[in-house]
Amino acid sequence: MTDGRLARGERTRRSVLDAAVAMASVEGLEGLSLARLALTLGVSKSGLFTHWPDKQHLQLAIVEHASRMWAEHIITPALAQPAGVRRLWALHANRLAFYESGTLPGGCFFATVEHEFDDWPGPVRDAIAGILHDWLALLAGVAARAVELDELRPETDPEQLAFEIQALGESVVTHMRLLPDGRALRHARRAVLDRLRALSTDPTVLADPTILAGAASS
Numbered sequence: 001m002t003d004g005r006l007a008r009g010e011r012t013r014r015s016v017l018d019a020a021v022a023m024a025s026v027e028g029l030e031g032l033s034l035a036r037l038a039l040t041l042g043v044s045k046s047g048l049f050t051h052w053p054d055k056q057h058l059q060l061a062i063v064e065h066a067s068r069m070w071a072e073h074i075i076t077p078a079l080a081q082p083a084g085v086r087r088l089w090a091l092h093a094n095r096l097a098f099y100e101s102g103t104l105p106g107g108c109f110f111a112t113v114e115h116e117f118d119d120w121p122g123p124v125r126d127a128i129a130g131i132l133h134d135w136l137a138l139l140a141g142v143a144a145r146a147v148e149l150d151e152l153r154p155e156t157d158p159e160q161l162a163f164e165i166q167a168l169g170e171s172v173v174t175h176m177r178l179l180p181d182g183r184a185l186r187h188a189r190r191a192v193l194d195r196l197r198a199l200s201t202d203p204t205v206l207a208d209p210t211i212l213a214g215a216a217s218s
Helices: 002-027 034-041 055-079 085-101 109-117 123-148 158-178 183-199 203-207
Strands: none
Touching: 002 034, 002 055, 002 109, 055 085, 055 109, 055 123, 085 123, 085 158, 085 183, 085 203, 109 123, 109 158, 123 158, 158 183, 183 203
């Protein structure tokens, strides 16, 4: 009986967080209406705080859940690619595919909340900043490994390349909402693909159509 209650509680908790990440991708965390979230899920507003003692703990849980979604949809599949430039490309391509899928109505949870909390000190800002730091470190680490494998030229600056890939990926979120004809996605795919090919010791590594499935329309 105890296990059953725990399982039901975990399912409820996950449902709340799934809905909260989706809503916050449009409204932000501070703009997130707890009353509307409760109504959407068919629970009482007080019922939300059965799982979290206050709004800040709920916000932190939402950030953590969004990070797990990012790993599930973007990072984990990319890490299945061979180490080097193909893995670096996959991180960017998977990100754009995630946006294009419409999984989140606002496109990207993090693009929304980064602007919301960038000047707002506290635990929520720290959590968001930590996730951004880890993402940039992952991109830079994969790029550095590509240099070690002689797939990117030795003069490549992994941190600079990571910043460029991140900036192009994040710019898509706003542009794809304002330019809904797909141009933002096509341009962001082409920009990173051209950059990686220019830095590659063997550009044909990024010519395999199975690797470029997400860029077929580029």
